[in-house]
Amino acid sequence: MPILRLALASLINRKTTAALTVLSIALSVALLLSVERMRAGAKQGFANTISGTDLIVGARSGQVQLLLFSVFRIGNATNSITWQSYQQFANDRNVAWTIPMSLGDSHRGYRVLGTTGAYFEHFRYGRKQPLELADGVPFDDLFDAVLGAEVATALGYSVGDPIVVAHGLGSEGFLRHEETPFRVAGILAPTGTPVDRTVHVSLQAIEAIHVDWRSGARIPGMTTAAEVLRKMELKPKSITAFLVGLESRFAVFGLQRSINEYRGEPLLAILPGVALQELWSLISTAEIALSAITVCVVASGLIGMTVMLLAGLRERRREMAVLRSIGAQPRHIFTLMVSEAVGLTLAGCVVGLALTFAAMTLVAPLIEARLGLHLAMGGITIWDAKLLALVIASGTIAGFLPAALAVRQSIADGTTVRT
Amino acid sequence: MRPKASKPKPMNWSEPPVNPRALLVKDVKFRWAKAAQPVLDIPEFAVRAGERVLIKGASGSGKTTLLNLLAGVVLPSYGLVEVAGVALNDLGGASRDKFRADHIGFVFQLFNLLPYLSIVENVILPCRFSRARRTRAIARSPSLAEEAQRLVSHMGLDISRDGLRSVAELSIGQQQRVAAARALIGAPELIIADEPTSALDSESRDQFLSLLFEEAEANGITVLAVSHDEAMMRVFSRVVSLNDINHVTV
Numbered sequence: 001m002p003i004l005r006l007a008l009a010s011l012i013n014r015k016t017t018a019a020l021t022v023l024s025i026a027l028s029v030a031l032l033l034s035v036e037r038m039r040a041g042a043k044q045g046f047a048n049t050i051s052g053t054d055l056i057v058g059a060r061s062g063q064v065q066l067l068l069f070s071v072f073r074i075g076n077a078t079n080s081i082t083w084q085s086y087q088q089f090a091n092d093r094n095v096a097w098t099i100p101m102s103l104g105d106s107h108r109g110y111r112v113l114g115t116t117g118a119y120f121e122h123f124r125y126g127r128k129q130p131l132e133l134a135d136g137v138p139f140d141d142l143f144d145a146v147l148g149a150e151v152a153t154a155l156g157y158s159v160g161d162p163i164v165v166a167h168g169l170g171s172e173g174f175l176r177h178e179e180t181p182f183r184v185a186g187i188l189a190p191t192g193t194p195v196d197r198t199v200h201v202s203l204q205a206i207e208a209i210h211v212d213w214r215s216g217a218r219i220p221g222m223t224t225a226a227e228v229l230r231k232m233e234l235k236p237k238s239i240t241a242f243l244v245g246l247e248s249r250f251a252v253f254g255l256q257r258s259i260n261e262y263r264g265e266p267l268l269a270i271l272p273g274v275a276l277q278e279l280w281s282l283i284s285t286a287e288i289a290l291s292a293i294t295v296c297v298v299a300s301g302l303i304g305m306t307v308m309l310l311a312g313l314r315e316r317r318r319e320m321a322v323l324r325s326i327g328a329q330p331r332h333i334f335t336l337m338v339s340e341a342v343g344l345t346l347a348g349c350v351v352g353l354a355l356t357f358a359a360m361t362l363v364a365p366l367i368e369a370r371l372g373l374h375l376a377m378g379g380i381t382i383w384d385a386k387l388l389a390l391v392i393a394s395g396t397i398a399g400f401l402p403a404a405l406a407v408r409q410s411i412a413d414g415t416t417v418r419t
Numbered sequence: 420m421r422p423k424a425s426k427p428k429p430m431n432w433s434e435p436p437v438n439p440r441a442l443l444v445k446d447v448k449f450r451w452a453k454a455a456q457p458v459l460d461i462p463e464f465a466v467r468a469g470e471r472v473l474i475k476g477a478s479g480s481g482k483t484t485l486l487n488l489l490a491g492v493v494l495p496s497y498g499l500v501e502v503a504g505v506a507l508n509d510l511g512g513a514s515r516d517k518f519r520a521d522h523i524g525f526v527f528q529l530f531n532l533l534p535y536l537s538i539v540e541n542v543i544l545p546c547r548f549s550r551a552r553r554t555r556a557i558a559r560s561p562s563l564a565e566e567a568q569r570l571v572s573h574m575g576l577d578i579s580r581d582g583l584r585s586v587a588e589l590s591i592g593q594q595q596r597v598a599a600a601r602a603l604i605g606a607p608e609l610i611i612a613d614e615p616t617s618a619l620d621s622e623s624r625d626q627f628l629s630l631l632f633e634e635a636e637a638n639g640i641t642v643l644a645v646s647h648d649e650a651m652m653r654v655f656s657r658v659v660s661l662n663d664i665n666h667v668t669v
Contacts, residue, residue, distance in 0.1 A: 002547035013535030318530045327520020327548040329513050414492035416483045
């Protein structure tokens with residue numbers, strides 16, 4: 001096909017402008033593909049944060065708020081659940097297991113979760129994967145702590161190290177429970193979920209560090225030694241939430257109703273899937289905005305290409321006249337211009353894809369470590385292919401304008417151009 | 420490889436049937452779409468096959484329009500334009516483009532060559548749009564590139580010896596020689612030359628024209644040139660003033 005050879009030669013001849021145009025398309029394509037990957041990764045990671053749990057129960061508030069603090073460790077509980085209420089539902093005959101959760105303390109910016117051994121036994125994430133210990137054991141002693149993978153890596157802890165738990169949530173909270181030093185008993189394997197950013201201790205330990213505290217303030221002059229605390233009978237009076245696993249999923253709506261209508265105190269039971277969906281729909285506004293921006297960036301890349309082709313038309317009038325004199329038909333001129341647009345777009349897509357893979361290889365481990373987002377690597381997904389096809393189609397259409405103008409110009413000029 | 424003869428002998432079996440009339444313009448009136456007056460009104464103008472005709476005329480006298488009519492780029496408002504025995508009026512736009520590719524070679528005053536193609540690729544270009552010219556070019560030399568090189572060297576430019584490849588390395592005179600080789604390749608019936616030598620000095624002009632005519636004659640190609648250059652007149656077999664054939668009253 002002579003026209004394709006001409007288009008290629010013509011582009012190579014203008015290599016500086018062509019290369020810059022390809023680069024701008026490539027960057028926009030790389031941005032598009034990366035953002036789509038992040039989006040897919042975020043959505044996947046989001047859905048993977050919790051699985052196998054039938055109900056999440058907390059004090060009555062909004063379902064998104066309950067989900068946020070119980071699963072994502074974001075925000076705070078407005079109220080707590082009494083131990084009695086918890087016990088009542090934990091002993092329901094339909095309930096297979098429960099995981100009590102007590103939140104509200106932190107360790108150097110990471111949330112501290114008070115729970116029981118049931119957490120390590122029953123908590124599931126992703127495709128019903130259980131938590132695994134990379135090192136050490138679950139808590140045994142009162143002051144044993146089990147760290148999420150990220151906490152251990154970021155703070156450089158290993159099994160046996162002492163750690164101090166602060167009351168409240170700041171990174172450098174000055175209200176520190178210095179008298180009750182914990183010891184790292186175990187470190188969990190990475191999960192890519194908020195579990196990685198959590199310090200786990202027993203419910204009793206949460207009680208223990210609050211023995212000398214009332215209403216968020218220290219009781220003056222009161223210090224209970226660790227040994228004394230060990231001998232105290234620490235019975236939790238309240239928890240902030242609990243996860244429920246049922247014997248049979250058919251019981252889920254019945255139990256949810258009986259919890260929501262519980263007369264002892266105002267409680268809220270939510271279905272994790274439904275709550276995740278609602279939360280995601282909130283976030284997806286931002287997600288759609290992000291996608292819209294990347295689409296605009298791709299569009300501006302393609303417009304840049306159109307501008308380049310249009311700018312070249314004037315100085316190419318002679319070239320078109322020569323081609324017409326040799327016998328090129330208007331459709332050849334059209335094909336030549338569109339081929340150049342397609343060539344530039346294709347090159348942009350290939351370079352963009354390469355940039356995406358390079359960026360993913362470099363950045364994915366960092367993102368996974370920092371944000372717990374697992375980005376799908378591997379080859380070109382079907383979604384990638386669809387996006388690229390869309391970009392190439394748009395690039396082809398973008399080439400129609402300069403092509404149509406070139407045809408009009410060359411028909412007007414004929415074989416002779418007065419320059 | 421066998422060295423080629425310096426003067427190629429015409430290969431009669433591959434030549435198109437000789438039409439005694441290479442060109443006929445009859446009762447042609449041409450008017451631009453928005454103009455009130457026609458720019459051309461030619462009762463009759465004919466060129467015999469193998470003739471070398473120069474049409475002279477000042478700029479603005481309708482030369483460009485006449486060339487576009489002969490090339491089939493535009494059609495006359497009235498009248499007949501016939502090239503190599505084919506009435507261009509009867510052909511559709513794409514067929515006229517195809518016809519031009521097969522039967523007409525062009526040489527312009529300046530900027531004949533595509534800057535992004537090599538010299539040889541520029542010469543070969545018409546063969547990419549015309550199967551007939553490709554067939555005739557290959558009948559002449561083992562390959563298109565060799566035919567291109569033969570024609571370029573016949574026009575007095577040895578690109579292999581001078582190591583020339585890029586069009587940008589050529590002087591204007593050299594570019595015109597390459598353009599002539601491109602017009603000649605595949606032996607079209609007619610070569611239309613629009614001020615082909617006005618960018619050349621007198622010595623290279625004469626040499627250029629004699630080499631062009633030599634190769635044209637060897638292949639039975641008719642040459643029609645348009646120029647305002649009086650010095651060109653003596654090498655043509657016939658000189659026509661556009662004012663004599665064009666009856667537009669200005």
